[in-house]
Every structure is written in C-alpha cells, then in structure tokens.
Amino acid sequence: MARTLALCFALMLSACSVAAPAQAESLLTTKQRFSMPSYKTVGGRTIKQLQVGWESYGKLNAAKDNAILITHYFSATSHAAGKYHPDDAAPGYWDAIIGPGKAIDTNRYFVISVDSLANLNVYDDNVITTGPATINPDTGKPYGLSFPVVTIKDFVNVQKAVLESLGVKKLHAVIGPSMGSMQAIEWAASYPEWVPRMISVIGAGDSDAWTTAALEQWAIPIRLDKNWANGDYYQGDAPVDGLAASLMLITQQALTPAFFNQQGEQLDYHPLETGPLNSITQQHSIVKWLDSRARSRAAKMDANHLLYLVRACQLFMAGYGDNLKQSLAAVEAKSLFLPASTDLLLMPYMAEKAHKQLLENGKDSRYSELSGQLGHLEGVLRIAEQADTIQAFLQY
Amino acid sequence: MARTLALCFALMLSACSVAAPAQAESLLTTKQRFSMPSYKTVGGRTIKQLQVGWESYGKLNAAKDNAILITHYFSATSHAAGKYHPDDAAPGYWDAIIGPGKAIDTNRYFVISVDSLANLNVYDDNVITTGPATINPDTGKPYGLSFPVVTIKDFVNVQKAVLESLGVKKLHAVIGPSMGSMQAIEWAASYPEWVPRMISVIGAGDSDAWTTAALEQWAIPIRLDKNWANGDYYQGDAPVDGLAASLMLITQQALTPAFFNQQGEQLDYHPLETGPLNSITQQHSIVKWLDSRARSRAAKMDANHLLYLVRACQLFMAGYGDNLKQSLAAVEAKSLFLPASTDLLLMPYMAEKAHKQLLENGKDSRYSELSGQLGHLEGVLRIAEQADTIQAFLQY
Numbered sequence: 001m002a003r004t005l006a007l008c009f010a011l012m013l014s015a016c017s018v019a020a021p022a023q024a025e026s027l028l029t030t031k032q033r034f035s036m037p038s039y040k041t042v043g044g045r046t047i048k049q050l051q052v053g054w055e056s057y058g059k060l061n062a063a064k065d066n067a068i069l070i071t072h073y074f075s076a077t078s079h080a081a082g083k084y085h086p087d088d089a090a091p092g093y094w095d096a097i098i099g100p101g102k103a104i105d106t107n108r109y110f111v112i113s114v115d116s117l118a119n120l121n122v123y124d125d126n127v128i129t130t131g132p133a134t135i136n137p138d139t140g141k142p143y144g145l146s147f148p149v150v151t152i153k154d155f156v157n158v159q160k161a162v163l164e165s166l167g168v169k170k171l172h173a174v175i176g177p178s179m180g181s182m183q184a185i186e187w188a189a190s191y192p193e194w195v196p197r198m199i200s201v202i203g204a205g206d207s208d209a210w211t212t213a214a215l216e217q218w219a220i221p222i223r224l225d226k227n228w229a230n231g232d233y234y235q236g237d238a239p240v241d242g243l244a245a246s247l248m249l250i251t252q253q254a255l256t257p258a259f260f261n262q263q264g265e266q267l268d269y270h271p272l273e274t275g276p277l278n279s280i281t282q283q284h285s286i287v288k289w290l291d292s293r294a295r296s297r298a299a300k301m302d303a304n305h306l307l308y309l310v311r312a313c314q315l316f317m318a319g320y321g322d323n324l325k326q327s328l329a330a331v332e333a334k335s336l337f338l339p340a341s342t343d344l345l346l347m348p349y350m351a352e353k354a355h356k357q358l359l360e361n362g363k364d365s366r367y368s369e370l371s372g373q374l375g376h377l378e379g380v381l382r383i384a385e386q387a388d389t390i391q392a393f394l395q396y
Numbered sequence: 397m398a399r400t401l402a403l404c405f406a407l408m409l410s411a412c413s414v415a416a417p418a419q420a421e422s423l424l425t426t427k428q429r430f431s432m433p434s435y436k437t438v439g440g441r442t443i444k445q446l447q448v449g450w451e452s453y454g455k456l457n458a459a460k461d462n463a464i465l466i467t468h469y470f471s472a473t474s475h476a477a478g479k480y481h482p483d484d485a486a487p488g489y490w491d492a493i494i495g496p497g498k499a500i501d502t503n504r505y506f507v508i509s510v511d512s513l514a515n516l517n518v519y520d521d522n523v524i525t526t527g528p529a530t531i532n533p534d535t536g537k538p539y540g541l542s543f544p545v546v547t548i549k550d551f552v553n554v555q556k557a558v559l560e561s562l563g564v565k566k567l568h569a570v571i572g573p574s575m576g577s578m579q580a581i582e583w584a585a586s587y588p589e590w591v592p593r594m595i596s597v598i599g600a601g602d603s604d605a606w607t608t609a610a611l612e613q614w615a616i617p618i619r620l621d622k623n624w625a626n627g628d629y630y631q632g633d634a635p636v637d638g639l640a641a642s643l644m645l646i647t648q649q650a651l652t653p654a655f656f657n658q659q660g661e662q663l664d665y666h667p668l669e670t671g672p673l674n675s676i677t678q679q680h681s682i683v684k685w686l687d688s689r690a691r692s693r694a695a696k697m698d699a700n701h702l703l704y705l706v707r708a709c710q711l712f713m714a715g716y717g718d719n720l721k722q723s724l725a726a727v728e729a730k731s732l733f734l735p736a737s738t739d740l741l742l743m744p745y746m747a748e749k750a751h752k753q754l755l756e757n758g759k760d761s762r763y764s765e766l767s768g769q770l771g772h773l774e775g776v777l778r779i780a781e782q783a784d785t786i787q788a789f790l791q792y
Contacts, residue, residue, distance in 0.1 A: 043673050145676050207667045209660025209682040210653035216683045217648065220641045224620040231676075245616045249645075252613065257606035257743065264605025271603045271713045277439050280541050280627075280707055286605040287612045311676055317667045344740070347653065 027082030027091075027099055027106065029055045031126050034114070034162045042157075042320070045148035048137050053115040053128030054162050057081050057098055058106030067168045068104060068394070069159060070094065070113040071176030071183035073380065074309055075120050075250070075297075077127050078113035081106075084126060094177075096384040103387035104394065109172060114159045116179075117150045118308035124300040132231060132304035145231035150308060151315045152182045153190060159183070160191065173197035173394055177379040178346065179309070182316050185328075185335075185354060189319030192332040199336045199390060202370070202379030204346050205354025206317040206324055211346065214253070219310045221245035222303045231304045240295070243303040247294035253345045258373035263289065324357050331358060335365040336393045338386050340378035366393070423478030423487075423495055423502065425451045427522045430510070430558045438553075438716070441544035445533050449511040449524030450558050453477050453494055454502030463564045464500060464790070465555060466490065466509040467572030467579035469776065470705055471516050471646070471693075473523050474509035477502075480522060490573075492780040499783035500790065505568060510555045512575075513546045514704035520696040528627060528700035541627035546704060547711045548578045549586060555579070556587065569593035569790055573775040574742065575705070578712050581724075581731075581750060585715030588728040595732045595786060598766070598775030600742050601750025602713040602720055607742065610649070615706045617641035618699045627700045636691070639699040643690035649741045654769035659685065720753050727754060731761040732789045734782050736774035762789070 036050045055078050060067060070080040072093075081098035083091050097103040098111055118131030132147040163171070171194050176184040181203025188198040204211065225242025227233055252260070263269075267285040275282035283291070319327030335358055339351035348369060358365040370378040370385055378385075432446040451474050456463060466476040469489075477494035479487045493499040494507055514527030528543040559567070567590050572580040577599020584594040600607065621638025623629055648656070659665075663681040671678035679687070715723030731754055735747035744765060754761040766774040766781055774781075 147676075149673060149676050151673075208653065208657050209663075209665045209680075210648075210656035212665070212667060212680050213644075213648055213656055213682050213686055216679070216686075217645050220644070221617055221620055224617055224622075224638055224641060226620075226622040242620055245620060248609075248616070249613050252606075252609055257604065257745065260606035260609055261604050267605075269605045269608070270718075271608060271711055272716060276707060277545060277547075277711055280543075280545050280703060283612070284608050284710060286609050290609055290612075307676060311672060314680060315667055315673055320668060322666075349653065 027057050028086065029057055029082040029084065031055050031078075031084070031128065033128050034165060036158070036161055039158065041148045042151045042153050043149050047130060047148060050117075050130045050158065051128055052117065052130065052158055052162070053126070054078055054112060055080075056110060056112040058108070058110045060110040060166060060168070064167050065170060066109050066172055067163065068109045068111045068172050069163070069174045069187070070098070070111060071155070071159070071174060071180035071187075072113060072116065073176070073178035073180050074313070076180075077119060077121050077124060078115045079126060080113045081111070093380055094383060097387050097390060103391040104175070105391075109394075112163070114162050116155050116309070117158060118147070118305045118312070120302070120305050120309060121300045122302045122305055129305075131302070131308055133234065133302040142234040144234065144304060147304075147308065149311055149315070151312050152179070152186050153320060155183050155312070156186045156190060160194075170194050171196070173199065175199040175201070175390070176203075177201040177383070178203065178376065179313055182313065182318070185318040186316075188331045188333040188335065189328055190330075192330045195333045197336075197394065197396070198333040199338065199393060200351060200354065201338045201383065202340050202343055202346055202351075202376050203337065203354070204316075204350035205328065205357065207314050208350070211350070212314045214345070215310045215314050218246045218250055219307050221249070222307060225303070228303060231307070233303075239303045240298055243298045243301060243306065244291065244294040246303075246306055247297055248290050251290060251294065254376040256342050256344060256373055256375035258342075259375065260286065318354070324354070325361065328354070328357050328361055328363070331361070331363055334393070334396060335363065336389070337365070337367045338370055338379065338389070340370040340372070340374070340376060342373055342378065343376045345376040423453050424482065425453055425478040425480065427451050427474075427480070427524065429524050430561060432554070432557055435554065437544045438547045438549050439545050443526060443544060446513075446526045446554065447524055448513065448526065448554055448558070449522070450474055450508060451476075452506060452508040454504070454506045456506040456562060456564070460563050461566060462505050462568055463559065464505045464507045464568050465559070465570045465583070466494070466507060467551070467555070467570060467576035467583075468509060468512065469572070469574035469576050470709070472576075473515060473517050473520060474511045475522060476509045477507070489776055490779060493783050493786060499787040500571070501787075505790075508559070510558050512551050512705070513554060514543070514701045514708070516698070516701050516705060517696045518698045518701055525701075527698070527704055529630065529698040538630040540630065540700060543700075543704065545707055545711070547708050548575070548582050549716060551579050551708070552582045552586060556590070566590050567592070569595065571595040571597070571786070572599075573597035573779070574599065574772065575709055577747075578709065578714070581714040582712075584727045584729040584731065585724055586726075588726045591729045593732075593790065593792070594729040595734065595789065596747060596750065597734045597779065598736050598739055598742055598747075598772055599733065599750070600712075600746035601724065601753065603710050604746070607746070608710045610741070611706045611710050614642045614646055615703050617645070618703060621699070624699060627703070629699075635699045636694055639694045639697060639702065640687065640690040642699075642702055643693055643697075644686050647686060647690065650772040652738050652740065652769055652771035654738075655771065656682065714750070720750065721757065724750070724753050724757055724759070727757070727759055730789070730792060731759065732785070733761070733763045734766055734775065734785070736766040736768070736770070736772060738769055738774065739772045741772040
C-alpha cells in the first residue's frame with residue numbers, strides 16, 4: 001500500500017488508484033479548440049481572440065441532455081480521463097472514475113472538460129489557454145501583468161460558451177476537485193437552471209481569510225525571483241527558481257506528514273545527513289526530492305499564470321454575493337461534498353461550511369469524507385474510494 | 397475572547413494570556429553577557445570569541461541546585477519573563493508562568509535563559525548572539541555563509557557552559573516551547589545527569605522528513621531575494637523582502653484558520669475586495685495585514701540567521717543517535733509533553749512519538765494537550781492553561 005501510493009505520486013498525479021478495480025483499455029481523446037472573438041471579464045475588462053482547449057469522453061446524445069462537465073484543479077488541464085495516444089505513459093487524472101462502465105459512465109454520459117483561462121501548463125502541447133503568456137493581439141507582445149484579473153466565474157462563463165457552441169443548454173451534472181470544486185459550485189450558484197447535480201470534491205464555497213493568505217504564500221516566491229521582472233520576462237530568462245519554490249510549497253500543502261515520512265523512508269532520510277551538517281548550502285534528501293520534482297513540473301508551466309490562478313481562487317465566493325447565504329440562495333442543484341479528512345490545504349471545514357449553508361437555505365445537500373493519508377490529493381489520486389457514491393448520486 | 401486573542405497577538409507574542417490570573421508587578425531583569433574564547437561545534441568547526449546573552453529571574457541558592465533552564469523558540473530570545481524597564485510595553489513571552497508565586501516560582505527557583513547562537517533578533521539591543529552576522533575575528537568582516545552550521549546540541553552545549561560558569565552542576569528542570577522543546581529533550585538525552593525533569597511544550601524529539609521539508613520552505617524566500625547575494629549582503633541592502641516572506645509563512649503555519657478568520661472579520665475581509673479584483677498587483681486586506689506585521693518584525697532580524705536556525709532545527713534528533721529509540725536510551729528525566737491539539741506546525745504526533753518512545757524505553761513520561769484555537773502559538777500565548785500541570789510536575 002505504502003509503495004503503491006508513492007508510485008501513484010511518482011506518476012505525476014496520473015489516475016492510478018489503489019482502490020480502483022482492474023481497468024479496461026483507456027479511452028482515446030483529442031484536444032479541441034474553442035475561440036471567442038471577444039470576452040468581457042467579471043472585472044469589466046475585455047479579452048480579444050480568447051481561446052481555450054477542451055476534450056470529451058463519450059457521446060453527446062440527440063437531446064443534448066447527457067453532458068457532465070468536469071472542472072479541473074489548480075495545476076491540472078482538461079485532461080480528466082483517457083489518453084491522447086495509446087502509448088501515453090498515463091491517462092487523465094480522474095481516469096479511475098471516468099470511462100465505459102465506470103462511476104461517470106461514458107457509455108451513458110457525454111463527459112467534457114475545458115482548459116482554464118491562464119492555465120498553469122501553458123507550454124504543454126495539449127493545452128490551449130489564454131493568459132498572461134498569450135500574445136496580446138493589440139501589441140503583438142505577451143500580455144504579462146497587463147492581462148486582466150480573471151475569476152472562477154470567468155472560467156465558468158467560458159465553459160458555458162463552449163457548451164453552448166455544442167448546443168448544450170443544461171448539464172446532467174458538474175463535478176470538480178479543489179479549484180474545480182469552486183467552478184462546480186459557482187455553476188450551481190450562477191446558472192442554477194443549468195445544474196441539477198453538483199459534486200464538490202476537496203472543495204470550498206468561498207476563499208476565507210485563511211485560504212486567501214495561504215494562496216498568497218504560493219505567489220510570493222515568484223515575485224521574489226529576480227527574473228520575474230514584474231511579469232515582463234518573456235524575452236529573457238523565466239523565473240524558474242520562484243516557480244519551482246511555489247510548486248514545492250503547493251506540493252507539501254497538498255500532502256501530509258504520513259506521505260512525506262513514507263517518502264523519507266524510501267530516500268533513507270535522516271535528520272543528521274552529512275551534507276547539510278557540513279555545509280549550509282547542502283540540502284537534505286527529502287528537500288532534494290521535493291525540489292527536483294518541482295523543477296521537472298515547472299518545465300511546462302508559466303509563473304505569471306500561477307499568479308493569475310492564485311488570484312482567481314482568492315477572489316472566490318460562489319455566486320459572488322455579499323455573503324455565502326445570499327450567494328448560495330439561487331442554487332437548485334442537489335449537492336454532494338466530498339472533502340478529504342486529512343486535507344491540510346482546503347480542510348474539511350471549508351466544504352462543511354458550504355454544505356451547511358445549503359442545508360440552512362433549504363437545499364438538498366449531502367456530505368461524505370474521503371479517508372486515507374494523502375491529504376488534499378485524496379481527491380485526485382484516490383477518488384475511486386467514492387466511486388459508488390458518485391455513481392449513485394448521478395442517478396439520483 | 398476573540399478580541400482578547402487578537403490583542404495578545406498584536407502585542408507581538410508577549411505574555412498576555414486569557415487564562416492567566418491577575419498578575420503581580422513584573423519582575424525586572426537585565427541582559428548578561430557570556431563569552432568563550434573558542435567553541436568547537438558538533439560539526440567539528442571552531443567558533444572563536446563566541447558570545448551569547450542570558451538573563452535570569454529569582455536567585456541561585458547556596459547549593460546551586462535550584463536552577464530551571466528555559467530554552468527559547470525559533471523567533472524568540474532569552475527574554476522569557478519580566479521586563480528590562482518598568483515601562484516596557486510587555487514582559488517576556490512566558491511571563492504568565494514565570495515569576496513570584498507563579499507556576500515556575502521565582503521565589504523558589506533560579507530561572508535562566510540564554511540567547512541561541514545565530515539568534516534571529518540580532519539587531520535587538522537586548523540580544524547578544526554569535527552567528528553569520530557577527531564579525532569574524534579572523535577577517536574583520538561578517539561571517540555570512542562561512543559561519544559554521546550549528547545544531548540544537550550546540551545551543552545546549554553553550555547553555556551548559558553558561559551554567560557551569562555560574563557553578564551550576566545540575567538543573568532542577570529544563571523547559572522550552574517549539575525549538576526550545578528540541579533543546580530541552582536534547583539536554584535530557586545528551587546530559588542525563590543534569591536533567592531530572594524535562595518539559596517539552598509544542599515540541600518534537602526529532603525533525604522528520606515532513607518537518608525538514610516544511611522548514612526548508614521558510615529558507616527558500618530568503619535565498620530567492622536578489623539582495624541575499626549568497627549571504628554576503630552586509631555591505632549593501634539586506635534581503636528584507638525575502639525575510640518578510642519567510643516570516644509571513646512562519647506566522648501562518650504557527651496559527652490556524654480560526655485565528656485568521658477572526659482576524660479577517662476585524663479587517664472586514666471579503667474575497668471580492670475591489671483592489672485585488674481590479675489589479676493583479678493589489679492585495680487583499682488579510683495579506684496586507686500579514687505582510688505589514690512581517691516587515692515590522694523583520695526590522696530586528698537577520699536573514700542569514702534565519703537560514704542557520706532552520707538548519708539547526710532540520711538537523712535534529714535528540715541525542716543524535718541513529719534512531720530515536722537509541723537516541724533517547726540515556727534519558728533519566730521525568731518527562732512531560734504539552735503539544736497543542738490544533739498545532740499545524742509541529743502537530744501533536746511529533747510530541748506523541750517522543751513520549752511513546754520514552755515509555756517504550758521504560759522511562760517516566762506524561763502527555764497532555766493544550767486546547768484552544770491558536771495552533772502552535774497555544775504553547776506561547778496560552779501556556780497558562782497548563783500552569784497547574786507545570787507547577788505540579790516541577791515538584792514531582
């Protein structure tokens with residue numbers, strides 16, 4: 001079990017899961033491109049020639065009423081399931097629950113996911129996004145910090161435009177983990193007539209003071225990097241050190257002592273390692289592991305995009321009202337919250353707050369915790385534990 | 397209660413405590429200087445002309461057997477109790493339990509504390525320390541990164557030299573919070589004949605892989621600051637931004653969502669504040685609060701000293717053996733562990749591990765948790781909750 005979890009993690013958050021049954025061959029999928037000539041943000045700014053990528057699994061039926069939207073997490077893309085090529089190293093992150101005969105059954109549902117604006121993995125060949133690294137059509141240069149602040153509701157609005165372009169007028173359900181949970185509940189609050197069912201995994205209904213401050217800690221290392229240059233680094237060296245530092249922090253906060261100490265055992269970690277004892281510039285084995293993992297992931301990411309995603313999450317209250325009670329008043333969806341008991345990043349109290357507010361508002365809401373020792377990443381790597389709950393909820 | 401806790405915190409970790417009874421007038425104390433012509437570190441390097449500050453409360457008796465050593469936490473100094481002048485804004489951090497008639501009764505005990513090597517508050521007039529900001533007598537310039545790596549055991553060895561200079565040959569007890577808890581248990585493991593009683597508050601017996609990685613996150617922002625210049629910044633601008641970033645992270649990890657959200661209420665925090673919605677360079681109220689607090693504290697601190705303290709904590713296993721069982725084998729002390737239930741920085745499992753290992757080794761060890769919502773800082777700001785337990789243990 002311990003080794004399996006480490007292996008799962010080594011595969012870069014791919015969809016292996018210790019609780020998943022033996023899987024049939026993976027789905028194949030292809031990245032699609034969606035364009036809008038102009039989009040107006042929640043903050044009132046205009047983005048010209050907006051483009052995002054999307055992908056889907058299963059078929060949209062004739063009535064176009066079998067769509068399930070998957071909203072992705074902070075460091076993810078729309079690659080929620082399947083493979084682009086049969087020989088891909090790993091399928092999308094929730095492949096354990098999306099596919100033929102799985103909890104989110106692609107024989108039954110048209111499952112679709114959309115790359116976020118300012119997607120972190122902008123240099124991944126399979127990602128299409130618009131953000132600060134995009135060329136501003138008015139200047140012919142990357143936007144940098146002149147890109148407008150975008151919000152979770154902007155992500156939702158763009159997803160809605162993608163769905164409308166396919167003729168969809170109502171979802172069967174919207175489901176997402178972490179930052180994806182913010183989009184899911186935003187859908188339910190802002191477009192209630194679209195959303196009969198909403199599942200929030202390792203989620204939140206708003207960003208409280210604690211979360212907004214914690215998110216800021218992810219942004220700070222990037223702004224400290226001398227190469228960041230107020231976001232105007234596209235002609236020179238990118239702020240890779242700052243970006244890697246941010247990813248190190250995110251990775252640790254998304255996991256747990258139990259995971260790190262198990263990883264430490266595999267590295268023969270000891271507090272008295274000779275290198276760091278002899279030199280202030282040497283690092284412990286566990287730090288080297290965390291650092292090298294972060295640098296490897298950073299290769300496909302853009303530092304400014306991370307800043308914009310941080311801001312989108314900070315600026316979040318589902319429904320964008322004065323308070324959560326008012327914000328969630330319009331929700332018509334049946335809701336299901338699946339936080340992780342050991343989550344240190346979005347602790348269960350966050351999901352519980354939204355769940356309780358929905359109940360107080362007289363809505364239909366359910367709550368169940370993912371168990372296990374992976375913290376926040378329970379909602380990505382071990383989602384199959386709740387496969388039956390999700391499957392039943394989709395038919396409820 | 398809520399407002400009282402915020403006020404306590406605003407007073408910069410001074411010794412106000414919601415559970416403390418009305419206090420008599422504060423003790424007065426004076427910083428003393430201790431010098432060693434030469435000290436050899438655990439890592440085998442030599443520090444010439446080592447100096448540290450110390451202070452005491454109460455009187456050493458004729459038999460010199462009534463000394464209680466207080467070992468301080470990461471961002472603290474030897475100012476554990478009392479005031480330097482009657483008009484000081486606040487007394488030392490544990491004044492709630494140290495003084496005449498208090499849990500650590502200065503009518504009965506000679507209570508002493510010593511500034512750590514590489515003390516963080518090197519520019520505080522009441523701190524005397526030797527670290528990377530100190531002038532190297534061989535070169536006439538600040539050591540910077542040429543200062544040897546120092547360990548928790550080095551702190552202990554210097555404290556032992558201070559005590560020996562006063563004629564003390566055995567302690568009545570050693571007590572410390574957080575990094576101070578590491579020194580306390582180190583004393584018990586390395587110099588068992590000196591330590592009949594040890595109290596570990598919000599503590600640990602070793603730095604596990606999780607803690608070593610978490611500590612590294614505190615160091616990273618400093619190394620990213622362009623002014624850091626590999627630690628050789630004493631002729632130019634100090635890396636204040638990096639140091640402040642580190643303090644922001646430490647402050648958040650030492651507290652809790654409950655505290656931050658209460659602070660947020662006082663700031664009228666809302667996720668949709670206009671500034672951050674309109675501009676990526678603007679910050680939320682809670683971030684500004686955290687930032688300004690960190691910058692204010694940074695004024696008396698040195699960034700390299702923070703790096704050296706991080707390393708000292710990373711390189712920690714009480715007794716410096718191959719494993720904790722062996723490391724703690726020599727302990728003779730009766731031990732008391734007081735972790736905080738809501739601690740997110742050194743979670744209770746850390747203290748529990750050391751406590752259980754002592755029990756397995758056949759030692760006398762007790763364990764009780766501080767309650768309350770201040771997380772790690774319960775052990776500093778609300779220690780009075782355990783005053784009776786501490787008082788009784790000192791007479792056991």
